[in-house]
Amino acid sequence: MTRDLVTPYAKLRADTVARDRGLREKVTTLEAAADLIKDGEHVALGGCHMSRTPIAMLWALMRAKRKDLVVSRSIASTESDMLLAAGTTKHIITSWFSQGLIWGVSKVMRHHMEHKLARYEEWSHMSMGLRYRAGAMGIPFIPSRSMMGSDVSKELGADFKTMTCPFTGEEVVALPALNPDVAIIHVQRCDPYGNAQIDGLQFMDIDLAMAAKRVILTTERIVSNDFIRRTPDQTRIPFITVEAVVEVPMGCAPHECYGAYEPFFDHMDEYADITTKDPVKGMQDYLARYVYGPKTWSDMLSELGMEAVLDACRRGRSVYND
């Protein structure tokens, strides 16, 4: 599927106008939300690295055998390993891709990239953020001052362009706006209409929501609209951008959700062991056990184990202990 690097403005506006943006309930299931995403679409993932990763929604997409998605994220971790191994995507746009510094370079990422089974399109971290921001602003590009002189820019070929500033005459980068088809974002709480509050680190999620043509929210809990209206200053994502709301407690497991649970570190160690030993079979075994095997998301959590869940929650809530 060929796509415009920058969504034509008329299409961007028309897609938004065509959506029902009324204040309506959007609560649904993971399975029904997965049906809102079509093969080949550009899906942007909220959170960053091992934080507020919308794992449960991705779990549903892998089970639904969605394929050929273009996936973008600020920093990619094990969720993107899983999407590659499940065949959900062959094209990841991000700035850094590995499980995490303390586990070394991801063998799954390496396997797919070194054997040219998939493409890792690399932009600098700020450039990823500014591309989403330009998308959120409804402008076709945004000037910036990094990536010049590097091979990261050369590797992007015609997608990387510089221009002369019309005011100062300086050479600046023109970063193309990124308007994903769908943004999948996990939050601590939102109301049934999709007014979402985010605790702690916001990453690029607000720009993601504003840039995307539609947003799927997963949430630790659904609160009432009155709850939201008592503290509207805490609302980070407005309902008008949101297409679906799914309540999924522990929806980032085994990654982190700020103030609720930290990463499941023992599980992440095991994951690193399995995938380092054999990035192909090890990964398929992992998917069979944690993605395809469990009948429900709760079954997946049972597979992680009650001890591990409670430990992650105890550490997660500890930010409020001081």
Next chain:
Amino acid sequence: MTKHQPKGATFTASELLAINAARLMTDGQTVFAGIGVPLLAATLAQHHACPHLTILFEGGVIGPKIVPGELPPSTNEQRCTRRAAMVLPITDVLLLLQRGYVDLGFMGGAQIDRYGNLNSSFIGGPENPKVRLPGTGGGNDISSLTNMIVAMKHEKRRFVEKVDFITSPGWIKGRDSRAKSGLPQGGMWRVVTDLAVMGFHEETREMTVLAMQAGVTREKVQENTGFALRFADKVEVAEPPRREELETLHHLDPDRRFTA
């Protein structure tokens, strides 16, 4: 990393890096720190000469206070936010670099060359890479927009004539090639290793040895470098780690997760 460790020393190479890097900071500066040795160094500096040093994390954190024994595993998890002054979106914390609020960027490196260019993307080049590395993250932004300190092991395979891929630009091809590439600000400032502390020649921008760790010879530094190094007119001997510096590091990382 123990091979360069002088006999009877009671510190590791990582500790040596952290301590030498910490001494390069100036009180009152704002520092963008990566995980591991960079964060340890910045926190160590705060405990000694630089109590007014501000740390920034790429995940979107201004002024965190690191809890001893709870060093964050990345700059994006909740442990990074402990007692911070502010959390903000990733894009906005990175934009502080572009705006000019950041005095120093501080990170580790996989491969560096004569002009301080860093590679964290491909070993063996992008067409047929031997290893696909994780990539730039904020590395390219930090090195494009501010002055950089890099801390890394001094090994011939890491100190190469020309990096396979410039992920984070140093002085590019030397002389004024960085500014001509559209990067008028910042640049590679210091490289700290277990053997030496290096800077870059003011005109040619070639890597230049400024100081060597105690007991290390010029020959040894050169042997472990894949290109001809320059040596400053007067090469200093770095002061060995002080007891109080090592004590602070042990306190910060009691399990030796980042200092082993």
